[in-house]
Amino acid sequence: MWRTLFQLPRSVWLLGLVSLANDSASELVYPLVPLYLGSVLMAGPRVLGLIEGIAEALSSLLKLWAGVMVDRSGRSKPWVVAGYGLAGLARPLIALVAGWPTLLALRLADRIAKAVRAAPRDALLAANIDAGQRGLAFGLHRAMDNAGAVIGPLLAWALLSTGVPLGRVFLWAVIPGLLCVALTLAVKEAPPPAATPPRFSWTLASLPPALRRYLLVVALFTLGNSSNMFLLLRARELGVAEAQVPLLWAAVSAVAALFSVPLGGLSDRIGRVRLLVAGYVAYAAFYVGMAAWAEPGWRLYLLFGFYGIFMAATDGVERALLADLTPPEQRGTAYGWLNLVMGAMLLPASLLFGWLWEGVSATVAFGFSAACALAAAALLTVWVRPRVC
Numbered sequence: 249m250w251r252t253l254f255q256l257p258r259s260v261w262l263l264g265l266v267s268l269a270n271d272s273a274s275e276l277v278y279p280l281v282p283l284y285l286g287s288v289l290m291a292g293p294r295v296l297g298l299i300e301g302i303a304e305a306l307s308s309l310l311k312l313w314a315g316v317m318v319d320r321s322g323r324s325k326p327w328v329v330a331g332y333g334l335a336g337l338a339r340p341l342i343a344l345v346a347g348w349p350t351l352l353a354l355r356l357a358d359r360i361a362k363a364v365r366a367a368p369r370d371a372l373l374a375a376n377i378d379a380g381q382r383g384l385a386f387g388l389h390r391a392m393d394n395a396g397a398v399i400g401p402l403l404a405w406a407l408l409s410t411g412v413p414l415g416r417v418f419l420w421a422v423i424p425g426l427l428c429v430a431l432t433l434a435v436k437e438a439p440p441p442a443a444t445p446p447r448f449s450w451t452l453a454s455l456p457p458a459l460r461r462y463l464l465v466v467a468l469f470t471l472g473n474s475s476n477m478f479l480l481l482r483a484r485e486l487g488v489a490e491a492q493v494p495l496l497w498a499a500v501s502a503v504a505a506l507f508s509v510p511l512g513g514l515s516d517r518i519g520r521v522r523l524l525v526a527g528y529v530a531y532a533a534f535y536v537g538m539a540a541w542a543e544p545g546w547r548l549y550l551l552f553g554f555y556g557i558f559m560a561a562t563d564g565v566e567r568a569l570l571a572d573l574t575p576p577e578q579r580g581t582a583y584g585w586l587n588l589v590m591g592a593m594l595l596p597a598s599l600l601f602g603w604l605w606e607g608v609s610a611t612v613a614f615g616f617s618a619a620c621a622l623a624a625a626a627l628l629t630v631w632v633r634p635r636v637c
Contacts, residue, residue, distance in 0.1 A: 253384060253509060259376040259435050260385045263369060264392035266431045270332060271393050273424040274358075275400025275501075276417070277339045307359035308591030315367030315584020319577060324372035325437040331365025332432050334358075336425025343418040367583035374571040374579055375438035380516055382571055383523075386564030387512015394505035394559070396424075401498045452585065459573040459582060461631040463589050465624050466566070469528060470593035472535075472620025474601035479555070482538055482610065486548055496552055503556025504563070511557075512564045520569040521632055527561035528625035532618040534558060539614035573632070 314331075318324050338357035345351045377385040407417045452460050476497075483496060515523040537551045567586070574582040604613035 271396025310363035311587035312584035318580025327368035335361035382568040383515035390564035391508035397501035469624035472617035504559040507560035
């Protein structure tokens with residue numbers, strides 16, 4: 249597998265390096281935004297919720313639009329360059345913000361940038377790899393993405409520990425931002441598909457039936473996959489020191505980075521549905537453990553490490569499976585729908601999880617998420633039969 253990995257096309261490696269640099273910048277900035285709001289801009293949790301809610305809602309809609317534009321134009325690279333370029337410009341400017349409305353504008357710019365590039369990037373990655381290596385290629389991409397998610401928080405921690413003011417830390421994001429733009433400009437555009445894409449339908453009527461069923465499965469799973477912030481809140485509740493919470497999450501990303509490539513390659517051999525079902529079952533086991541088995545110490549750290557393995561088994565495999573289910577001329581639209589479904593379901597999933605936690609108990613909330621994952625695994629087994637395109 250490792251020999252095959254290093255023989256992957258240059259564009260696959262470049263896109264992986266782009267994600268590594270971008271996530272280093274993103275995860276350098278993102279954990280500090282709540283601190284900046286509270287200590288510098290004097291705004292509270294309600295403002296943070298407003299900013300993140302508006303940003304994610306707009307982003308979800310634009311992800312579908314960007315995917316459709318890829319299929320209409322037959323080009324992915326301009327959208328990828330524009331998306332990473334806009335994000336690279338917006339993040340360092342947070343250092344100059346004097347009020348939360350300006351921060352909202354910059355967060356909107358960052359989320360718009362992600363929406364513009366997400367589906368085109370996945371479509372470009374799928375177009376540059378053979379069907380038999382999709383799992384390995386997407387696994388490599390997610391591994392490098394998660395590696396960036398380790399570097400960013402560690403860099404933020406190191407800068408703050410050496411006395412760099414909070415506002416100036418944001419300025420460091422300009423370096424990986426410029427690197428992202430340079431790397432995306434070096435990526436080669438994939439040739440346009442030979443077939444003319446059918447007329448786009450908002451009802452999903454033009455997409456293959458297996459893909460439509462797959463999107464429903466993803467929606468069900470995402471209903472139980474609330475914000476990861478709840479996991480960090482649970483860790484804090486169970487006794488993890490505040491200063492160790494970011495490091496705990498960095499460790500999760502490190503585990504995901506370590507296992508994404510071998511598990512992605514495994515999906516090329518045993519089938520993506522099998523591995524994704526195993527990932528959903530692992531997610532359910534993790535949430536049951538967080539509800540009933542977790543306690544301060546080694547058990548909690550073991551569970552969070554297990555969550556990193558779940559991420560490695562699903563993040564890239566979900567995208568590779570979508571490419572298997574979709575003809576080349578519709579991949580941009582299909583990735584747009586996948587991103588829309590994931591983004592749109594995140595808000596109700598988080599609201600429902602929070603309501604169950606506060607209104608009933610944490611055990612019920614985590615149990616509900618586990619039940620959604622098991623139901624999605626069952627439907628995936630009987631509903632989705634990939635036909636590699």
